[in-house]
Amino acid sequence: MHHDANLTAERPTFVTHLECSLTGERYEADRLHGLSKAGRPLLVRYDLAAAGAALNPGTLADRPADLWRYRELLPVRHARNIVSLGETMTPIVPLPTVGGALGAPNLWVKDEGRLPTGSFKARGLVMAVAMAKELGVTTIAMPTNGNAGAAAAAYAARAGMEAVIFCPADTPEVNVREIAAQGARVYRVNGYIDDCGKLVGQGAKERGWFDLSTLKEPYRIEGKKTMGLELAEQLGWELPDVIFYPTGGGTGLIGMWKAFAEMEALGWIGPKRPRMVAVQAEGCAPIVRAWAAGERHATRWEDAHTIAMGIRVPQAVGDFLILDAVRESGGFACAVSDAAIEQAVDDAARQDGLLLCPEGGATLAAWREAMAQGLVGPQETVLLFNCATGLKYPLPDRSRTLDRHAPIDWAEL
Numbered sequence: 031m032h033h034d035a036n037l038t039a040e041r042p043t044f045v046t047h048l049e050c051s052l053t054g055e056r057y058e059a060d061r062l063h064g065l066s067k068a069g070r071p072l073l074v075r076y077d078l079a080a081a082g083a084a085l086n087p088g089t090l091a092d093r094p095a096d097l098w099r100y101r102e103l104l105p106v107r108h109a110r111n112i113v114s115l116g117e118t119m120t121p122i123v124p125l126p127t128v129g130g131a132l133g134a135p136n137l138w139v140k141d142e143g144r145l146p147t148g149s150f151k152a153r154g155l156v157m158a159v160a161m162a163k164e165l166g167v168t169t170i171a172m173p174t175n176g177n178a179g180a181a182a183a184a185y186a187a188r189a190g191m192e193a194v195i196f197c198p199a200d201t202p203e204v205n206v207r208e209i210a211a212q213g214a215r216v217y218r219v220n221g222y223i224d225d226c227g228k229l230v231g232q233g234a235k236e237r238g239w240f241d242l243s244t245l246k247e248p249y250r251i252e253g254k255k256t257m258g259l260e261l262a263e264q265l266g267w268e269l270p271d272v273i274f275y276p277t278g279g280g281t282g283l284i285g286m287w288k289a290f291a292e293m294e295a296l297g298w299i300g301p302k303r304p305r306m307v308a309v310q311a312e313g314c315a316p317i318v319r320a321w322a323a324g325e326r327h328a329t330r331w332e333d334a335h336t337i338a339m340g341i342r343v344p345q346a347v348g349d350f351l352i353l354d355a356v357r358e359s360g361g362f363a364c365a366v367s368d369a370a371i372e373q374a375v376d377d378a379a380r381q382d383g384l385l386l387c388p389e390g391g392a393t394l395a396a397w398r399e400a401m402a403q404g405l406v407g408p409q410e411t412v413l414l415f416n417c418a419t420g421l422k423y424p425l426p427d428r429s430r431t432l433d434r435h436a437p438i439d440w441a442e443l
């Protein structure tokens with residue numbers, strides 16, 4: 031099989047229609063869509079019986095190991111509209127020392143930092159941009175805390191589209207520069223990500239930009255869904271007992287939950303589901319608050335603050351989808367402090383050599399907390415999500431200097 035067969039071979043998609051996630055109302059496929067009339071995300075639906083006749087675990091095993099090998103379960107209809115920067119299958123890396131310290135031999139990290147632009151935002155944005163291309167869009171716009179904008183800018187450049195990106199003024203410098211370096215017009219805005227989202231909405235009206243905000247168009251979920259397909263395939267079509275997901279807009283959690291349902295309908299997995307844990311930061315935990323209160327919808331979190339910028343999302347349009355999945359799975363939502371996040375990042379790097387991003391560190395901190403409370407057992411298989419490379423974040427300066435002209439006390443080095 032040729033290395034780029036997933037990108038070049040014509041393969042059918044089995045999309046039938048889209049559906050409002052709240053009301054179930056049907057929408058036509060192969061059209062540009064934003065939110066449903068009810069103001070909620072649209073979900074893409076497939077003829078899974080037909081897809082299952084065309085694709086199975088055996089055919090998948092013979093395909094190159096990238097995200098596009100699930101083509102029959104993705105919305106892009108024509109190979110010419112595929113964009114790609116090499117969306118590789120990401121490894122599942124054990125944390126033997128950090129896990130071993132709590133007597134847990136099955137603590138694993140799905141390391142999404144290996145993807146193009148260094149974060150799992152590539153999964154969602156590659157699909158959203160490919161669909162935008164297929165449907166004739168020339169300018170995309172989105173709000174971002176950093177990583178989504180970087181992925182959008184990269185894929186827009188690849189697809190020959192313009193990108194206009196708005197980010198909170200305190201977004202890390204490296205992210206803002208990365209977005210600009212990849213050709214997008216990027217603006218720092220004195221507000222939060224949802225304030226930036228309002229500007230995108232206005233720009234969409236004023237200038238005809240296509241709004242790629244999280245869950246406001248239907249295809250980012252389909253890209254993020256590949257995390258669920260991929261981890262099942264990697265684990266021999268067995269799902270882990272528990273998944274810890276750092277939750278901002280929740281696209282990945284919602285996407286994986288959708289993937290599990292589709293795989294069960296295809297007969298690739300049974301009814302067993304992981305307990306889904308939505309992890310947030312204490313300084314911005316609207317989903318945790320709604321979960322604890324037994325609510326299906328979350329209210330906006332005021333004065334949001336955390337070092338884990340990717341999960342600093344005061345309000346999520348897919349709140350009920352996150353909360354429904356967490357509840358149906360028997361999971362829970364929990365918030366961790368910035369101090370616990372920093373400790374987790376430090377421990378994973380020093381003890382197991384894996385440099386997590388702060389959001390990934392949040393999942394490790396949450397697992398430790400859950401172990402302490404007896405919510406997760408030491409023998410359970412646990413998958414943490416590290417959503418970006420730790421290299422994209424400011425690191426503490428622990429360097430030392432040495433004067434090579436002065437006498438060196440070797441015993442001190």
Ligand SMILES: *Cc1c(COP(=O)(O)O)cnc(C)c1O
Binds near residue numbers: 279340
């Ligand atoms: C976007 C992002 C998240 C949150 O992902 P959602 O699916 O939007 O909840 C977590 N971590 C990092 C590093 C991110 O960039």
